Each structure stands twice: as structure tokens, then as C-alpha cells.
Amino acid sequence: MSTRPNRYDASGDLRTTSARWQARRLNPPNPLWGSNGVAFGPDGLLYVAQFLAGQISAVDPATGDVEVVVPMDGPVQSPDDLAFGADGSMYIADLVPGRVWRRSPAGEYRLVSDDVTNPNGITCVGDRLFVNEMKPDGRLMELFPDGGDPVVLTEGLALGNAMQLGPDGHLYYPHMITGQVWRIPPDGGTPEVVAEDVHEPVAVRFDRAGVLHVLSRGAEGIVTRVDLHGSGTRTLVTSGLTGLDNAAFDAENRMFVSSYATGGVTEMHPDGRTREIVRRGLDGPYGVTIDLGGTVYAADHYRLASPAPEDVTTPLLLPFAHGITADGELLHYTSQFGTVQTYDPKSGALRERARGLNRPIGIAVAPDGGLVVAETGAGRVVALGDGENREDGEDREDGEDREGTVTVLAEGLDRPTDVAFDGRGRLYVSEEKLGTVLRIEADGGTGVVMDGLGAPQGLAVLGDDLFVVETGPRRLSAVSLTTGARRTDAEDLPVGPPPGVVPRTEPALFADVMPGMARRFAGLAAAPDGTLLLSANGEGTVLRLTPRAGEGTAAQPVR
Numbered sequence: 109m110s111t112r113p114n115r116y117d118a119s120g121d122l123r124t125t126s127a128r129w130q131a132r133r134l135n136p137p138n139p140l141w142g143s144n145g146v147a148f149g150p151d152g153l154l155y156v157a158q159f160l161a162g163q164i165s166a167v168d169p170a171t172g173d174v175e176v177v178v179p180m181d182g183p184v185q186s187p188d189d190l191a192f193g194a195d196g197s198m199y200i201a202d203l204v205p206g207r208v209w210r211r212s213p214a215g216e217y218r219l220v221s222d223d224v225t226n227p228n229g230i231t232c233v234g235d236r237l238f239v240n241e242m243k244p245d246g247r248l249m250e251l252f253p254d255g256g257d258p259v260v261l262t263e264g265l266a267l268g269n270a271m272q273l274g275p276d277g278h279l280y281y282p283h284m285i286t287g288q289v290w291r292i293p294p295d296g297g298t299p300e301v302v303a304e305d306v307h308e309p310v311a312v313r314f315d316r317a318g319v320l321h322v323l324s325r326g327a328e329g330i331v332t333r334v335d336l337h338g339s340g341t342r343t344l345v346t347s348g349l350t351g352l353d354n355a356a357f358d359a360e361n362r363m364f365v366s367s368y369a370t371g372g373v374t375e376m377h378p379d380g381r382t383r384e385i386v387r388r389g390l391d392g393p394y395g396v397t398i399d400l401g402g403t404v405y406a407a408d409h410y411r412l413a414s415p416a417p418e419d420v421t422t423p424l425l426l427p428f429a430h431g432i433t434a435d436g437e438l439l440h441y442t443s444q445f446g447t448v449q450t451y452d453p454k455s456g457a458l459r460e461r462a463r464g465l466n467r468p469i470g471i472a473v474a475p476d477g478g479l480v481v482a483e484t485g486a487g488r489v490v491a492l493g494d495g496e497n498r499e500d501g502e503d504r505e506d507g508e509d510r511e512g513t514v515t516v517l518a519e520g521l522d523r524p525t526d527v528a529f530d531g532r533g534r535l536y537v538s539e540e541k542l543g544t545v546l547r548i549e550a551d552g553g554t555g556v557v558m559d560g561l562g563a564p565q566g567l568a569v570l571g572d573d574l575f576v577v578e579t580g581p582r583r584l585s586a587v588s589l590t591t592g593a594r595r596t597d598a599e600d601l602p603v604g605p606p607p608g609v610v611p612r613t614e615p616a617l618f619a620d621v622m623p624g625m626a627r628r629f630a631g632l633a634a635a636p637d638g639t640l641l642l643s644a645n646g647e648g649t650v651l652r653l654t655p656r657a658g659e660g661t662a663a664q665p666v667r
Contacts, residue, residue: 113387115139115161115174116602116647126584126598129640129653134404135415137602138389138648139174140165142410143366143373145189145230145270146356150196154356154364156373157187159203160391160409160625162615164190167373169364172385180605183217184209185615186625188242189270189354191232197253199237201227204615204624208239210253221251223258225620229271229281229311233294240268240281243620248281248292262292262299270311270354275318275337282309282322289322289334306332307344311354316361323352323365327425331355331376345380350422351410369410369425371648389420390648395432395470395566395631396641397439399453404641406650407432407441409626412451415650423453430629431471431481431526440479442468444617444626448481448492461492462514467617469629470526470567475533480517482524482537484627485617489524489537489548491515518548525629528567530574530589538564538576545576545587558587558594566632568640575640577630579604584632584642584653598653602646603630 113120114137124131141161149155153166155177162185164178178184178200186204193199198211199220208220208227220237228242238261240248246265249258261279266288271281278291280302289303289312303322309332310325318337324330329349334342351369355376358364363376364385372388390413393406406413407429414421427449431442439451440461448461448468462468466485474480479492493513518524523541530536535548536557545558545567558564562580569575573586575597584598605611615625631643640653 113137113139114647115141116606122602122651123600124598124602124651125600126653126656128597128656129584130656131598132652132654133644134641134650134652135417135420136387136389136649138371138391139386140371140373141648142368142371142391143386144353144368145187145201146354146364146366146373147190147192148356148358149192149198152358154358154373155190155192155198156366156386157190157200158371159186159188159368162186162612164198164200167386169358169362169373169375169385172373174386178211179609181609181612183612185612188228189230191230191237193232193237193253194235199230199232199253201230201239203228203242204619206619208237208251218253220253221258224249224251226622229269231272231279233273233279236294238271238279238294240265240271242267242269242284243622244285248279250294259296261294261296265290269309270313270323272313274314274320280312280314280320282306282312284309284325289320302336303332303334303342310352313355313357313363315357315363316359321355321363323355325351325353325368325426327351327422331380333378345376345378347374347376347380347382349374349376349382350425369408369422370420390415390650392628392645392648393631393643393650394430394626394629394645395441395633396643396650397432397434397631397633398635398641399434399439400436400636402636404650405432405434405439406643407631412439412441424451427451427458428623428626430626431469431631433471433473433633435473435477440471440473442471442481444469444484445623448479465490465514467627469627470524470528470538470631472527472529472535474529474535480527480529480535482527484523484525484540487519487521487524488516489518489521489527489535491517516552518546518552518554521546521554525565526567526631528569528574530569531571536567536569536574538567540565540579545574557589558585561585565630566643568632568634570634570638570640575632575634577601577603577632577642579628579630582646584640601630601642601651602644602649603642604628604646606646 145157267284292299329347370388373386395407412424428443470482566577
């Protein structure tokens with residue numbers, strides 16, 4: 109097995125080339141695309157599901173070596189948990205399309221069931237297979253890999269997740285919304301609560317001594333240890349690992365944990381001390397921006413993150429963030445699941461600016477201080493103002509925050525992805541599917557500024573030049589807004605899936621009533637010092653592009 113220090117390129121090298129720019133990583137690459145369900149296989153390796161990538165990797169706990177086992181261009185779209193049967197088969201909960209797969213020891217795939225909504229927690233008891241649903245009023249079911257209708261053991265789960273058979277022969281599972289842990293016999297019966305007031309439970313696991321461990325999905329990395337079948341004591345251990353997702357115990361009773369927010373694999377000791385096995389980092393990133401103080405922020409799906417040479421910090425967890433822009437001391441960000449919010453890093457205050465939009469991605473601050481958003485799913489570019497009423501006309505109570513009014517600036521577009529303003533206040537939008545960059549006129553009309561591009565996404569204006577990230581050919585292109593002259597500024601950007609991987613059908617944005625899969629977005633931003641910041645989402649870094657000697661500009665950027 110070969111070490112993969114970089115999920116994009118096995119060499120780990122930054123291969124970006126440019127005669128105009130010097131590229132430098134602001135943080136180390138992430139070997140994984142986040143980390144979700146984990147389970148030890150019969151070979152002693154730790155298998156790690158990566159929901160956002162649609163792949164599963166095997167990790168050697170002794171060396172940290174990583175090898176892709178279930179590739180992102182295979183039949184599995186969004187693996188969130190996995191378990192091994194008695195014959196060595198891997199069973200996979202494929203959350204967004206609602207499927208459960210069996211992967212044989214020979215590597216062959218067979219669909220076990222597509223009759224599950226948001227399958228998440230999955231476990232094997234001998235040759236029996238159980239799965240639960242991560243949704244309100246979810247079900248816990250037994251599935252039959254060799255055929256047969258599912259058997260529902262119980263309903264009413266308040267978002268199920270990682271579950272396991274306990275030493276008493278019962279299945280234990282969390283209710284994420286209510287902060288409870290429940291159990292039920294595998295043959296059915298009346299479910300019962302075994303633990304309440306558990307901090308944000310996301311997974312239940314038993315160590316080799318039969319002690320229950322409940323992982324928290326919060327920022328502090330809390331694990332609640334409950335000795336249900338011994339003294340009954342409950343202890344809390346705080347690890348500092350943001351966004352815990354799942355855990356597995358090896359034969360020596362060592363605990364290895366995953367993180368949906370930061371990826372990586374970490375050994376956690378009983379006292380909360382940790383040892384890195386696979387480095388953590390950025391799951392995406394998606395959009396990127398820089399504030400007036402020079403702090404770089406990346407929208408990283410489950411969080412707002414700040415890249416740094418040794419680590420990535422998490423100023424805000426669980427916002428679902430994709431596009432982002434700084435505005436003085438504030439950060440405005442979009443979620444492809446329909447919302448636009450404003451975050452104040454100093455006070456921690458959050459303000460909703462819009463909701464119910466159709467996959468908003470790119471966002472920019474207009475010259476008048478308003479917000480402009482690329483509403484990708486609706487084919488529109490819209491402006492958000494601070495109106496007194498919601499768009500649907502429903503008034504809010506006095507004193508409550510109000511959604512801004514939504515004004516359409518351009519419509520009838522195909523896949524508008526990012527937006528940017530130049531120094532004269534003119535608005536530009538990238539059209540990913542059509543391969544163009546358009547200027548939006550005051551009357552809502554559009555004019556082509558660049559065409560023939562390959563999946564253009566992130567936009568930024570620096571001085572008189574407009575820059576765009578072409579995610580198809582993986583290059584940075586530029587156009588002079590004065591002369592119209594075009595050029596290629598950088599090539600071999602680590603954006604998109606790994607080279608040679610052809611992505612399969614894109615999973616749905618929503619899974620039942622829950623968020624599904626967000627589209628990848630390679631954001632771009634101009635910094636006050638004349639550099640560019642690029643979301644290198646192929647490898648999980650933010651790149652700073654600095655002009656080489658003689659190529660710099662004194663012009664100030666416009667967001």
C-alpha cells in the first residue's frame with residue numbers, strides 16, 4: 109500500500125505552473141475528503157467512508173498510509189457509514205440516493221436495498237444486517253442481503269446515526285435531535301431510552317470492556333462514556349476534535365475517531381489526549397475570502413475555516429457554507445441548501461439574510477453595500493436588500509431580524525456560479541455550464557466578456573484584470589477589462605476530482621427533508637496586497653498566488 113499525503117496527487121507535490129504567479133499553500137493538503145463512518149475490516153485496516161467525495165479509503169493505523177478502495181467514480185454516491193459482515197463483505201449506507209450496497213471481498217458490488225430513506229447507521233450482527241434512517245420519524249430496519257423484504261424493528265427515530273450491538277445483545281442507537289441513546293433487541297420489541305441529556309450525540313460505540321461511548325458532533329470534541337453494565341457512572345472527555353462523526357476500537361481497545369468537519373483519523377486516549385494517524389484539514393474548500401485584518405476564511409461546507417501552515421481552525425461549525433465574502437468585520441456566506449447569512453466573528457452573532465433560494469453559491473458585496481448572489485439553481489443573479497418584509501409577504505414580529513428583499517438583476521441564465529464587481533461597479537457572473545463570463549447590464553441584459561471556457565467557477569477582479577478559475581482544464585484565466593485581451597495565468601491547478609477520475613452522476617441536493625450533496629465550487633478572491641486566493645478543492649488547501657517580480661500591480665482589488 110502506498111502513502112497518499114494528498115488525496116489529489118499521490119506525490120503530494122504542488123504542480124501548479126505559472127510565469128506570472130508564485131503559488132504557495134496556506135495549509136497542508138488533506139489526505140481524505142472528510143471522514144465519516146469507520147470500521148475495521150478483517151485485514152486489520154480501518155476503512156473510512158467519505159460522504160462528500162463518494163469514496164471509501166483503507167487506512168493502516170500503524171503507518172497512516174491511505175489507499176482508495178471504493179472510488180468516487182463507482183456506483184456508490186455518498187457513503188456515510190459502513191460495516192463488515194461475517195464473510196468479510198462490506199456493507200455501505202449510501203445516504204443521498206437511499207441505497208444500501210454490498211461489496212464482496214472480491215470487490216463486486218450488489219444493491220441490497222433502495223427502500224431506505226437517508227440510510228446512515230449500519231451494523232452487522234453475525235450474518236444479519238441492520239440500518240437506520242437519519243431523518244425525522246426515521247426507521248430502524250433489518251435488511252436481507254440474499255433477498256427478502258426489509259423488517260422494520262421500530263420507527264420514530266429523531267435522526268438516527270451510527271449504531272452498534274451492545275454486550276447485552278441489544279442494538280444501541282442515538283436520537284440526534286433529542287440528545288438520547290436508545291436500545292432495542294435485534295428481533296424486535298419495545299425500544300427503551302438508556303441515556304438522556306447526552307451532548308449532541310452522533311454515534312454510539314462500545315469498547316472491548318463493554319463501556320458505551322457516545323460521540324458528540326459539536327465543536328469541543330466531547331465523548332460521553334457511560335458504564336451501563338457496570339458501575340453506571342457517566343464521564344465526559346473533551347478532546348478538542350471538532351465535529352466528531354464515528355469511532356472504532358481495535359483489538360487492543362484503542363479508539364480511533366473520524367470527523368465530518370475536518371477529515372483525518374485520530375487515536376483518542378481515555379483521558380482525551382489525541383494522536384494523529386491521518387492528517388486533518390479542509391473537506392473542500394468552496395469559497396474563499398480575506399478580511400481587512402488579513403485573516404483568510406474558507407467556506408468549508410460544514411464550517412467556516414481559517415487555513416494556517418500547521419492546522420486549520422474552525423471559527424464557526426455547522427453553517428453549511430459554500431460561497432463567502434468579507435465586508436469590513438463581517439462575513440457573508442451562502443449555503444447551496446437555500447440560505448444566505450451574515451456572521452460577525454467578534455460577537456458570534458448570526459443573521460439570516462435570505463432563505464428559500466435555489467442553490468445560491470457565489471456572493472459579492474455591491475458598491476452600495478448590498479449583497480449580490482448567484483442563484484445557480486434558478487438561473488438568476490439576485491440582489492439582497494434589508495427589506496421590512498419577507499419575499500412572500502409574511503411580516504415578522506417587531507424587533508426580530510428580517511429577511512432582505514430579493515431583487516432579480518438577471519434571469520434566464522443556465523448555471524450562474526460566481527459573481528464579482530470591478531472598480532467601476534460593473535457586475536460579472538461566471539456561467540459554468542455555458543463556459544462564459546458575462547457582464548450584467550443595468551437593464552438586466554448581459555454581454556459576453558469571455559467565452560470558450562471550461563467549467564468556469566470562481567471570479568475575482570484585481571486592478572484592470574478579471575480572473576476566473578476554469579475547473580475543467582484546471583487553469584486560471586484572465587481578461588483585461590480595458591482591451592479585452594485574454595491570457596492563461598496558471599495551469600495544473602489542484603481543483604476538482606483527481607486527474608483521471610470521471611465523476612459519476614451528481615447526487616441530489618436534498619435527501620428527503622435533509623440536506624443532500626452540495627456541488628463543488630472552486631472559489632477565488634483578491635487580497636488587499638495584490639495577491640489572489642484560490643480554493644484548491646482537489647487537495648483541500650487554499651493557495652495564495654503572489655505576482656512574480658515585474659508582474660505585480662498596485663491596484664486595489666474589488667470584491
